[in-house]
Amino acid sequence: MRLLSHLSRRQLFAGSSVLLMVLLVGLALAVSSISSEAAADDPGVASASNPSTPAPATALPPLETADPPTSVPAEPTAKPTTTVVSPSTAKPTTTVVSPSTASAPPETIQATSTTPVVTVTTTTVATITTPAQTTSTSPPPSTTSTTSTTATPARQWGEAVLWVADHESGNVSEWTRVSVSGDADARVTDEIAHSGRFANALTIRDADGGPTSPGVRMAVEEVLPVPDQDPENLPTEAYYSVYYYFPQVVDSTWWNIYQWKQAYLRSDGSQSRHPVYTVNPELRSDGSMYLKLRSKVGPAGDYVQPGSTLATSSVALPIQSWVHLECLYRWSQAPDGRIACWQDGVLLWDVSGVVTEFDLPYNKHPRQWTVNNYANDTEPSTHTIYIDDAAVSPNRIGPGS
């Protein structure tokens, strides 16, 4: 009984020991699995405390987490570049700049030479609004009041007059065309006027002897028809008159302010014009200016360049006051043409027995008269002259009102 009980005790002890061990082992295993789950929940802690097992799991999250941030900033950086949608905004700016810049260099000016014509219309249109408003308002703005009070009423023209340009419409539409070369333009302005409120400002820029001579030429090709004469041509004989205002003395190699021209067709079908006679201011040694008549007609009645001076004026050309120039011109391909000019009613020259028209076949408006600011190599190189009250008439008009 004792032995049995002893055995039983030993067995019980052994059995309980085994059971205890089993429990201990089980407990150890349980603790181990708990710590590994905890490590899996917190990659940061796991990667630091247990680099072996959790390492793969730990290493991935940082990479995945790191990638997005890296790629995200990368996108914004890429977007602006792509969204350099601003480039499209920048392009117009560049494009806008280039045209305006292009108008400056003489080389590009040929292409731009049309632009000043558009700009003229534009300027003029803007000016049109002004007179309409001011005319309807009795007290004109103080700024313009000087001009409008100074300005005389619009000039009254006789019924016989074939064409006039007094610019009182506020634009250059009375002229048949405006031809521009180099940096030049025509601008109807109320800064000054011979009559009414408006005159035409002709400006040339950078006439410094460069390859392109700046010039703006106001041309007349169409006037009221004269009986028994070609309605699409200027009359065989007429008086061409205009008022000039020269703000300053200009020295020049050549300066053409008034001319008769003829259109013709080139062999390739394009149209061109030759001047026949021109009127040019010249500077005397005493500093005063005077006019001279230049011929472009050769001995055989052909066009020659640069031509020759046919007559000179002994009368000084006034500065800073309106001066009237009027010429009788008789077109003729035979040596019986005539050019007689008056400055403020004083005869400057009367040249007759000369060829005044080239033998150039052309079917429409071959004769042309232009009033210009057209020159090169002048001092100053940029300057403006004003013109007003231009007319073509079968009778002499004279400088009167």
Ligand SMILES: [Ca+2]
């Ligand atoms: Ca006027």
